[in-house]
Amino acid sequence: MPDSTSLRQLIAAEAKALGFSDVRIGPARIPESSRAELDAWLAEGCHGSMAYMERHADLRKDPALLVNGALSVICVRLPYWPAQATDADTQLRNTEGAYVSRYALGRDYHKVIRNRLQKLADALTKKFGSFNYRACTDSAPVMEVALASQAGLGWQGKHTLALNRTGSWYFLGELICDLPIEADPPIESHCGDCTRCIDSCPTGAITSAYKVDARRCISYLTIEHKGEIPEAFRKAIGNRIYGCDDCQLVCPWNRFTTDGDTEFAPRHNLDNASLLELYAWDETEFLNKMAGSAIRRIGFEQWQRNISVALGNATPTEPIINALNDKKAHASTLVKTHIEWALAQLTAPR
Ligand code: SF4
Ligand code: SF4
Structure with missing residues (x-):
């Protein structure tokens, strides 16, 4: 079995080479408080028509159900802020223009992140031999923000997304594995008294700090929800045709973002169509x-x-x-x- 220090050194070097802006290690378990929050959120029906959230709740609450003998989660962040794109506020104000969420202007992050996590796993296998793992992005039933927070990759903002002092314009990815790796400590929250994300939400979807009712959220309504969009929210949607960034656009920490990976640069003029x-x-x-x-x-x-x-x-x-x-x-x-x-x-x- 490789020692934890050698594993951590290789993970840090490979993650950097693969373009991840941060990597942290956490234990392969979800804190009791996060599991209870998920149960309460589902019981209230906040997941709307995302039946898979309920169906896969057990998997979400226990990474060991995804990977036999899971011990550690290697959590990564990949920046996507499209610095070259037409300014978000300008496009939001242009009622004849289409607003597409910043994360979706370029290539599909699922593939990009999974490919890079696979390369990370390959490098570990090459050096230390085979091990059990699963590479995840948000399409897998994983409590990404809880895992990222306990690994110290960021803290959970009041909008429920993970952020750190360089903001939240980052995709998260996880390599759940059975390698015993020393975990990083969590970091302190720096939301303080700020409530900008809550106050700016066009549909009041952040019903209280750290809680989003998906049924009111424009991201859910325009992406996840398959049927009719309830009339009550149609006006508030404005010109947002795919997702919504308002709660992130107002976050003071996002002033310190780093530029996104080139894979996420706008394609087909989606930033100003x-x-x-x-x-x-x-x-x-x-x-x-x-x-x-x-x-x-x-x-x-x-x-x-x-x-x-x-x-x-x-x-x-x-x-x-x-x-x-x-x-x-x-x-x-x-x-x-x-x-x-x-x-x-x-x-x-x-
Ligand atoms: S994505 Fe938009 S609608 Fe959803 S919580 Fe954030 S500001 Fe509100
Ligand atoms: S807008 Fe304020 S409260 Fe919301 S995540 Fe950012 S710092 Fe936290």
């Missing part, structure tokens, strides 16, 4: 252009649903009303419902 330009895509164009992007996962119907809502929140113009009417003629029932809502907004007396 107009709603009408994206609405004009047919399904083939959507699938082709979104190949290699996390956005492809929501599918064309949801994409059109989201843009229809955003168009309903735009300043009414003839081209926008015409585009909605044209689309309506061939749209699915789901999309049509949102188009009708949008047209009613645009043609209502002001």
Whole structure:
């Protein structure tokens, strides 16, 4: 069995070479307080239609159910802040422009992180022999923020995301493994009295500090939620067609972010596209252009649903009303419902 110091040295060197901005080691167990919070959150139904959250709750609460004999979790952060992108506030204020969450402007982080974690595992195997592991990003049933926090990779912000003194514009990844590695200590929270993320949320989804009701969250509504978007939230969605960053954009620690990995630089002008330009895509164009992007996962119907809502929140113009009417003629029932809502907004007396 390799000694912990040699393992830690190799992990640190490899993680750096792979572009991870931080790496910390934590134990392969979830603190009791985090497990209780997950149970209460699920019991209240805050996960909305994400049935898999409930189905996989046991796996989330125990990393050893994912990896036999799990002892340690190697937690990594990969920066994604797209420094070259059109300014987020500018794009959010442009009601004819489409706002796409900063993390989704470039390549799909799932693949990028999994590939790099695999390389990390390969390097460890080469040096120390084979071991049990699983590389995870947020598609695996893992309590990422709890694991990252106990490993000292950051602290949990009041918006529930992990951050440290360089902010929260970072993807998290984990290599759960059966290697005995000395753990890092957790770091202190520096949220203090700040409540900016809570105060800025357009839909009041951060119902109290450290608790997000997904059913109200624009990220959930535009990405995870498959059906109709409840009318109560459509206006607040504004021009956000994929995700929402408001709670992070206001966080004071994000002033100190580092630039993102080049994989996450904007593609297809997603940082400054107009709603009408994206609405004009047919399904083939959507699938082709979104190949290699996390956005492809929501599918064309949801994409059109989201843009229809955003168009309903735009300043009414003839081209926008015409585009909605044209689309309506061939749209699915789901999309049509949102188009009708949008047209009613645009043609209502002001
Ligand atoms: S992502 Fe947006 S809607 Fe969700 S909690 Fe943050 S600010 Fe609120
Ligand atoms: S905005 Fe304030 S409260 Fe929210 S995560 Fe950042 S520092 Fe913490």
